Amino acid sequence: MSPLCDFCGEQRSMVYCRSDAACLCLSCDRNVHSANALSRRHWRTLVCDRCSAQPALVRCIEESVSLCQNCDWTGHGGSASASGHKRQTINCYSGCPSASELSRIWSFVLEIPPIAESSCEQGMGMMSINENSVSDNWRPHAENSSGADIPCDSMANNVENDDNNFGAWLASTSTSDVHPMSCSGDQPACSVDSTAPKLCFSDTKDLGISKNESFYDDFSVDDVDLTFENYEELFGVSHNPTEQLFEDAGIESFFETKETSAANSNCQVNPAAEARTIQGTCSNNPLSVDSAMSNPGTKADSNLCFPAKEGRPALSLSFSGLTGESSAGDYQDCGMSPALLMGEPPWYPPGLESSSFSPASRDSAVLRYKEKKKTRKFEKKIRYESRKARADIRKRVKGRFVKAGDAYDYDPLCQTRSC
DNA sequence: GAATTACTAACTACCACAGGGTTCG
DNA sequence: ATCGAACCCTGTGGTAGTTAGTAAT
Numbered sequence: 001m002s003p004l005c006d007f008c009g010e011q012r013s014m015v016y017c018r019s020d021a022a023c024l025c026l027s028c029d030r031n032v033h034s035a036n037a038l039s040r041r042h043w044r045t046l047v048c049d050r051c052s053a054q055p056a057l058v059r060c061i062e063e064s065v066s067l068c069q070n071c072d073w074t075g076h077g078g079s080a081s082a083s084g085h086k087r088q089t090i091n092c093y094s095g096c097p098s099a100s101e102l103s104r105i106w107s108f109v110l111e112i113p114p115i116a117e118s119s120c121e122q123g124m125g126m127m128s129i130n131e132n133s134v135s136d137n138w139r140p141h142a143e144n145s146s147g148a149d150i151p152c153d154s155m156a157n158n159v160e161n162d163d164n165n166f167g168a169w170l171a172s173t174s175t176s177d178v179h180p181m182s183c184s185g186d187q188p189a190c191s192v193d194s195t196a197p198k199l200c201f202s203d204t205k206d207l208g209i210s211k212n213e214s215f216y217d218d219f220s221v222d223d224v225d226l227t228f229e230n231y232e233e234l235f236g237v238s239h240n241p242t243e244q245l246f247e248d249a250g251i252e253s254f255f256e257t258k259e260t261s262a263a264n265s266n267c268q269v270n271p272a273a274e275a276r277t278i279q280g281t282c283s284n285n286p287l288s289v290d291s292a293m294s295n296p297g298t299k300a301d302s303n304l305c306f307p308a309k310e311g312r313p314a315l316s317l318s319f320s321g322l323t324g325e326s327s328a329g330d331y332q333d334c335g336m337s338p339a340l341l342m343g344e345p346p347w348y349p350p351g352l353e354s355s356s357f358s359p360a361s362r363d364s365a366v367l368r369y370k371e372k373k374k375t376r377k378f379e380k381k382i383r384y385e386s387r388k389a390r391a392d393i394r395k396r397v398k399g400r401f402v403k404a405g406d407a408y409d410y411d412p413l414c415q416t417r418s419c
Numbered sequence: 420g421a422a423t424t425a426c427t428a429a430c431t432a433c434c435a436c437a438g439g440g441t442t443c444g
Numbered sequence: 445a446t447c448g449a450a451c452c453c454t455g456t457g458g459t460a461g462t463t464a465g466t467a468a469t
Binding site for chain 1: 454455456457458
């Protein structure tokens with residue numbers, strides 16, 4: 001909870017690096033993140049003025065403070081007067097912006113001390129600033145191949161990207177991260193893979209989406225970049241592709257609660273989904289992580305259960321490999337809100353919890369989901385070219401690798417059998 | 420309409436081993 | 445504190461076997 005820089009321990013910390021899980025002064029931020037190309041990709045944002053430990057997501061205009069989701073929730077969720085405070089989304093950035101650049105993106109911060117210029121300065125072209133604002137709430141944030149932003153409205157109207165709405169909603173219900181799910185750490189897919197649209201939204205209160213039924217009309221999942229790109233770095237184990245998240249449970253499970261009684265609203269069990277990553281979890285605890293964590297050292301699947309509310313289904317996410325030894329920081333690094341993970345009430349997009357949608361919209365959404373499920377392809381990503389090159393020349397017997405020198409029936413180099 | 424069968428698509432395990440990371444002396 | 449050896453773990457592709465989904469009967 002120290003407001004001092006985690007690196008130098010002398011200066012007051014100003015920015016939070018999610019990848020490093022560290023609060024840094026601007027000087028150290030610059031030094032640390034100019035070290036190499038990977039560190040330059042780290043997304044940073046202001047440190048919460050309240051807890052001085054979490055990344056701030058919003059700026060309360062009335063109180064002139066930057067708040068993380070926890071503190072925003074605590075401070076603005078309680079009283080009616082406070083909840084009416086005008087809040088502004090805080091931009092995050094990567095690269096090594098100068099003080100003037102920071103002043104520009106954080107105009108509300110009065111004092112940004114000068115930063116020593118470094119070699120990183122010449123890499124300013126790499127700097128990326130997440131330009132969200134209150135008026136841009138709930139709009140998929142895309143980048144084209146040149147790194148320039150694509151107008152979100154055009155993207156929202158793009159049928160090919162219609163799934164992002166659902167992904168954004170899902171991500172927002174499970175994380176407060178400025179870059180939901182995939183946007184954390186050094187993985188290229190996070191900040192430099194400009195071919196895939198990235199969802200960037202951070203305002204946690206004023207997402208005016210649910211009243212628009214087109215949101216549900218565009219309800220499907222597969223194009224959304226929900227994959228935990230750096231899952232292994234986060235959890236230390238391999239994972240099933242997140243695309244499988246809805247493979248078996250089916251999106252229908254998310255629509256099937258309108259008739260659900262309050263008694264079982266927390267326990268939506270889809271038989272087809274029991275064994276997979278997303279499932280209804282019988283628990284009265286909004287977060288069943290605790291129970292799954294109760295056995296330290298075991299790699300039990302942890303289920304995050306979002307309790308059903310009227311008009312919105314119970315939702316649980318399973319994170320294989322989360323162990324009881326995992327810290328809150330680990331969860332936050334994976335994009336999960338500590339509030340969510342630590343038992344505080346989850347956030348629902350306004351309206352989702354109280355509104356319902358028509359059966360026609362539901363049927364349409366389900367139909368669209370099924371259609372896309374039929375046609376989608378998940379391309380394999382090669383992480384280690386050297387290993388691929390090795391595998392490409394390995395001799396095999398019935399597809400299996402064989403020891404060097406042993407008999408084989410397939411040699412990729414010969415393209416023939418037993419050459 | 421329900422039950423059974425046939426077919427197709429998708430998924431998973433298996434194998435050896437280089438290379439990265441960790442532990443220990 | 446540093447170094448090297450030993451050990452552990454991961455990921456890579458083609459095939460076979462299994463499972464799930466769909467269509468036909």
